Amino acid sequence: MHASHRWQFWKSLTKLGTLHRSRQDSVKSGTPIMPSVDHIRAQESTQDRDSGDVSPVERLVHWFKTNGGELSPDVDIAFSESSGYHCRAKRRLGSAVVAKCPLSLTLSYLNLDHAQSIVPHVESPLVECVGQVPNHVLTYLLLVEQRRHPNQDRMKWYPYIACLPEPGSMTTPLWFDNEDLKCLTGTNLARETSVKLDQLTKEWNQANNVLERVGVNAETYSFEWFRWAATIISSRAFISTHVIPGKDTFPILFPVVDILNHSPIAKVEWDFHPLQDFAIRILNHDSIRPGDELYNNYAPKQNDELLLGYGFCVSDNPVEQFAIKMRLDPRIEQAARSLNMFEPNNIPFEMDTSFLSSDSKEEPEYLRPKGHPFGRYVNRVPFFRGIPPSVMHMFYIRALMNLNVNPASVKVDSIPPRIVFETLLLAHEAIQKRSESLPLSPEQRHTFPNVKLKYATIYREGQAKIIHGIRAELKAVIAALRFYDGVPQHPVIVSTTEALARLSAEFPSHYSHFKSGLEQQYGVDLTSCTQYSADISSLEAGEQPAELSVWKMLLCLCLVLYQKNESGTTQAHNGPQQVVYGWMEYLISEHPPPTRTADMDAEMLQDFILGWKENEEMVERAYTWADEVVNRLAFPLDEEVAGEDVQRICMYLEIGVGDDAAGEWMYRDAEKV
Ligand SMILES: C[S@@+](CC[C@H](N)C(=O)[O-])C[C@H]1O[C@@H](n2cnc3c(N)ncnc32)[C@H](O)[C@@H]1O
Structure with a gap:
């Protein structure tokens, strides 16, 4: 044979x-x-x-x-x-x-x-x-x-x-x-x-x-x-x-x-x-x-x-994969189908489209670790290559939904970085969640009460290694984009700590006013960044993290500053850097300011926005926009602050629009992002 x-x-x-x-x-x-x-x-x-x-x-x-x-x-x-x-x-x-x-x-x-x-x-x-x-x-x-x-x-x-x-x-x-x-x-x-x-x-x-x-x-x-x-x-x-x-x-x-x-x-x-x-x-x-x-x-x-x-297993089994079952809600799938998102020419990342014709509900799908003998999945984005195309497609559909993007407006051969980033966030979130029920063992065991437990442990640990490997691969990309210090030159992920640092560098008097607003409203002190980070991430405003509200105030202020600059009435203190303006330009392109204003807490605005009275209408419109932007684009990120695990609320921010290098991070290998 x-x-x-x-x-x-x-x-x-x-x-x-x-x-x-x-x-x-x-x-x-x-x-x-x-x-x-x-x-x-x-x-x-x-x-x-x-x-x-x-x-x-x-x-x-x-x-x-x-x-x-x-x-x-x-x-x-x-x-x-x-x-x-x-x-x-x-x-x-x-x-x-x-x-x-x-x-x-x-x-x-x-x-x-x-x-x-x-x-x-x-x-x-x-x-x-x-x-x-x-x-x-x-x-x-x-x-x-x-x-x-x-x-x-x-x-x-x-x-x-x-x-x-x-x-x-x-x-x-x-x-x-x-x-x-x-x-x-x-x-x-x-x-x-x-x-x-x-x-x-x-x-x-x-x-x-x-x-x-x-x-x-x-x-x-x-x-x-x-x-x-x-x-x-x-x-x-x-x-x-x-x-x-x-x-x-x-x-x-x-x-x-x-x-x-x-x-x-x-x-x-x-x-x-x-x-x-x-x-x-x-x-x-x-x-x-x-x-x-x-x-x-x-x-x-x-x-x-x-x-x-x-009834047995192979340690370090070279063909080991991790079976995953992830399905779109049938109503979402139906909506996506009606938007032609299951047509081969609408499949992103240059992925293999054969999953469209197979009955993927029957076939098991697998996460594949790096170096797998079957090879990994074809994907233009290197850090998505361990995830099967049908699953990546599902995250992509949900990313477009989250960002409220009409699929017809996206060219699949040049997907905007923000959409790739949203897809990455969704993939990471789902894999992270799945991996929680399969923690990595801190140490390798060598003795077992019985043969069944020996093999079950070999199997379990092989599976944990794969899912945590894929999770780490995605997390590494997010971590590489996370920005803490200095002047960003490319797309970054920032929390309010770093965004406020930019405000301080570029608009010191507006920053001072904002700082006292934070003290007054939340009792947090911005003198030490670490202290502020720890305090703000442990606070809630209503049922939500207080950092969400801080972002809304901050983006509202930044938009007002940007619009006043556009109309020639204000200028950044630190002239050429103007990262804040670049961020605003980018966010406006993602989400144009509304023409109407929504309900808001005017007194609160007063505490954060210097010169609020003179620009009341502009500020209220800016706040309406900031509220929408934050609700749509901000996301939680788990990290360690002063030795504690905390959840920060972050934004992905590019500097300006039309920067051809803005999406470079998407095509580099995870370790090199
Ligand atoms: C086809 S039988 C092989 C003959 C078997 N050893 C016997 O005693 O009859 C398959 C069984 O052998 C055992 N076996 C086969 N390959 C093994 C391996 N690499 N390590 C441990 N057990 C193995 C498993 O119990 C398996 O169910």
Whole structure:
């Protein structure tokens, strides 16, 4: 089979579960029929080779070979606590084929279907259930029957079943107790586990109804054993497609071929001969040394799939991604559609538009960390490349809504920086929120109370690393724009602290008046910037942060100063810098001043705006504008002031309009913004 074929096959392989870490029989219903793990291991290790006793694995190999299976003479099947059964090279491999299993030894529902002649029939009361329960459920029932039959050693697959892991050693989340499940809190698997358990319960109930109807004793098929069979299938079954073409796909067990463990870097080939057999070949068999473990490659699987299906995870899994589900409110989506925002020519950032034609509601979407082997998403804006296009498109739509921008007025090949910035804020806010339920662990743990917790922790921490990595990437851009000191030369994010510093430098007398207004109205002192920052961020005005109101006053004053300068009645103290005027020019272009005034607290204005009386009408109009601008464009930013975490209210401000360099920050890598 060619590599691409193999990849496809693996991709569609059914999901699987766990191994025989400790094969004690945890099933409550009486004495275990099969030997316990300790018993097996005792047999595997202390076997007296001359006594004629046969260990379970020897019995398996004997059964396999005498029934047409092939196992390379250069390999051994070994058992260890950490790897369960696995395959090792005894010596250099003479051939690429490790094991080949004939179709006649496979186990699936098909063995119960006496109308077919592809695989041998088994005699069982379950034959009555064919066509009455889904095929995969019938396979679970057959497995349970084989495992729990009173004369199990006379059953067709006894040597194989005797080497399968027991319920007590299952480590998929279907076997997690409440303590173990806590470790999944905040991860996507928390929900998927409960969905899967619900589905299994439903299937079990339906199977019970059918068993009762056809007169099969349902006691054998307890939920515990049903769940065991489902885990065996998810952790080691293949799909039938390539070996039994022309039939609907179903899970099928290939004894012995399924004994190889997974390595994401193993180079293997799956060699299917339709209606005959299936062999596993090691492509680099020449480089295998005696004693090496021989691995299969279950395909590039993420840890959620590995944990849920197989009960283990790979540390630093190179293909790990973070599944996200984010949807627009259906009414917003409908409105956006009617504005043609789902047309390929309206997709921003040069993103791939294929998501428009796929049913994105069905397909999982993933955040991808830097250096991911699948590559990242195409996006003109480097720091958006870890986020899937459909999700970025959603943030973009919401950004236009927030800014009240008509999509028809935006050229998607030159999106204004303020829109990109709003999109960035929304993306950061959403990712930040999602990441809060998955905090990064302060230190790496090395010991765990049980295997389930070990793998759940590897999964959880891998997920946390990705979402916090993406969050940090976005945050770094915001942080790089955040401005604290000096004279800004480019777009910046400022709080009122820095904006007031500019006012002080450029309009000292207006600043002094404003400063006393702050003291009078809020009791905050501007003599120390740090003290002011800490005080203002802890104050509320009405139900809102007081800093919002300060911004309104400040922008009102700045607009008045700007308009008076325009009309030639005032000039900035510090002449050429005039950052304040540049900011006003930019804000006016974003939000033109209104022609009417709204209600306001005139007395309050008086405290902040020097010369308010003489320019009453102008000030009131300026305040109306400032109120709208702040409500639309100001945003909260969490940061540390004097060792405390506080929330500042900030503005993104460019200096003037038509500055071609204003959007440079959007196309630089996050670290270089
Ligand atoms: C197809 S079986 C492989 C044979 C298995 N070791 C056994 O004892 O039967 C898949 C199971 O092996 C275990 N396994 C496979 N690869 C593993 C790995 N890299 N690390 C830990 N366990 C692994 C998991 O329990 C998984 O559910």
